[in-house]
Amino acid sequence: MKDVIVIGGGPAGIGAALEAKKTGAKSVVLLERDRELGGILNQCIHTGFGLHEFNEELTGPEYAQRFINQLKNEDIEVHLNTMVMDLTEDRRVTALGEQGIWQIQGKAVVLAMGCRERTAGAIDIQGYRPAGVYNAGMAQRILNMEGYQIGKEVVVYGSGDIGLIMARRMTLEGAKVKAVVEVMPHSSGLYRNIAQCLEDYEIPLLLRHQIQEVHGKDRIEGITISQIDEQWQPVKGTQQIISCDTLLLSVGLIPENELSEKGKVLLDPKTKGALVNSMMETNVPGIFSCGNVLHVHDIVDFVTKESRIAGRNAARFAIDDLPCGTELSVKPGKGVAYTLPQKIMVEDPEGITLSLRSYKIYRKAAIKVKDGERTVKEKRERMIVPSEMVQIHLDAKELKSLRGEIMIEIEGEENE
Template sequence: MKYDVVVVGGGPAGLGAAVEAKKTGAEKVLIIERDRELGGILNQCIHNGFGLHEFKEELTGPEYATRFIEMAKEANIEYILNTMVLNIDEDKNIVALGENGLIDIEAKAVVLAMGCRERTRGAIDLPGYRPSGVYTAGAAQRFMNMEGYMVGKKVVIYGSGDIGLIMARRMTLEGAKVQAVVEVNSHSSGLTRNIVQCLDDFNIPLLLQHGITYVHGKDRVEGVTISKLDENRRPVEGTSKFVECDTLLLSVGLIPENELSEDTGVNLDNRTKGPIVNNKMETNIEGIFACGNVVHVHDLVDFVTRESRIAGKNAALYVMNKTKNDKLIETKAGNGVSYIVPQHIDLGSDEEINLFMRVRNIYSNKKLVVRCGEDVILEKKRLHMIPSEMESLKIKSDIIKNLKGNIEICVEGV
């Protein structure tokens, strides 16, 4: 099996990359998906709010996925389902395991689009027994929205990630009582709109700077002990209280799925836990690209699509020998900035570049400043910035071509 571009993952990133690769000129494009259908996480996200940037209308997750699945089929893009990629070498030879056994595939370019997974109970070391009734928020979402199984009636949600917030509303609409959303930080880790629409609109309390210090119950969850936390995240004496529940949902962060990337020899960023990429979304291995949540966790699927288009386009151009590599400079996260993607910029780029980043803390009336040495090349005022909402800056191509060294982005006072 020989292909121009092979895309690993058939979720929003993989679909967007495959469609763009074919559109750009790659003749043979293949998507390899480990699940039973294309669409990825979008299939279980039955709420609306998708597509406002991409399609200028509000869609549900399945509707958004369907549009790209139809584009892929119209472009005659091949896909294999129920198939797991086991190995990719530096020459882009792929070994996958499908329903009919092992498959050997030769690719001229590869796009990594495996998405991300949820952090589990083991990752946060929750004290207590291991009763039934403890789910990650995404697993509960799949059970309810795709399998038709109601996971519980009295619910506590630990962590205020977007899936957890959305599940607070979903459980309430299905008749469950959501006792509280418990967050260890002083701010939510989800989007502001989800706080308003999923918690405030349903009078669900959000307990900031609180932690779950014990899970009660041996066979089934019977309740949790919640305590207020000090600045070192230690329980404050005298603040503990027992909250009865039969279900505990965990929404405590997402981790990019990069075991395959690492085995292939792709360099990972310690901060994002995803591949280090340049503005073409190319990794350190020539001809291997990455995009979407496998690179860094996004807020909106529309931004995943935007990024996947860059990866798909450049994968196709690489196959067609229409890419050229110029000098690479680094992007560095300065004061107040947690990370920046892409981590490298090609000075020969003919297109403007979007830099995505997250800030470390909550900031009001500050500005993002881009510096090259002592020179300020761009600055943007922001009324409000929080770690849970991604920031982006556009740098025009004429500015990029005149850069003399690495750039740094900082948060500075107005």
């Protein structure tokens, strides 16, 4: 029997394991399927990590290494090359590792399995399935970790952060990136990435454009794109063929929740991650969740912050010290795509930070936390965009004053 078992050795899992140990868990086990710790950070060799956590601009591997170093000084059992295959509601973990299949029982379990990329199959592109079509994150791994060149003439489909970063990365490797094609009227990446990855390299961003067809049988030879209208129909006369030998797909990330479902953890259809309370505990007592498996983050520093809450409370659960109290639901209101956590405990002495994403771009925005008609807290932002997570903090006094279900709304000048 172990106090805390953490599944996944990315920044979320490492952060949770460290915090669980610090809080007083006697035995903490960290299970990672890869050959090394660090998760997705190992392939992110660009800078932009750690601005909140260290007030420094680090690369992904540098950020990960700071936590891996801390782990080395702790009595935490780490198993690499160990794939967790099953999880039960009563926190029994089955893993396949170097010693074969084995089982361990946890008093508490932290889910930190990250997320995976949506594939070509998920977006229904017409044409054959030729070589040269990659998911952007996979291409990043092949290029940055395995050291292989991907292609010479590139189109990126989807303007999320991975797509933007790969457009710049391929350019730096000598490829010609002909365009980043995006179906939405705005990019789904961070503003800083649009400036630093596209504008600085004069890579065109074609908004409200869709791929109609992929050409080529053995290797991709080009794509046909066209502009689309508000009903997502192709606009006549706007079709164009772009020749390319590589198409990178950056069309969304999905939390890796197969294990969560096996453990009977309820998922939120909006985040596709677990429903959690402010202690990052799921509906299953003793199972906690954090990081990209809970909801897809844009900034790793927030992953670390969240992982500390999950790790601390998993340890408290294991040593029978988890606080309990009155829980209230938090619901997304006008303009809000999702909020997290979905439940909060009003007696929390440290207060609680709520995370949310908007549906649209808002200028001169006000985020309002309401219980009924009353506005409990308001935060003003010059601009809110769907790609950037927003946070609003309620202190202990504001929490205590809450009566009934909480709704978060955004008001402001709407842009598409």
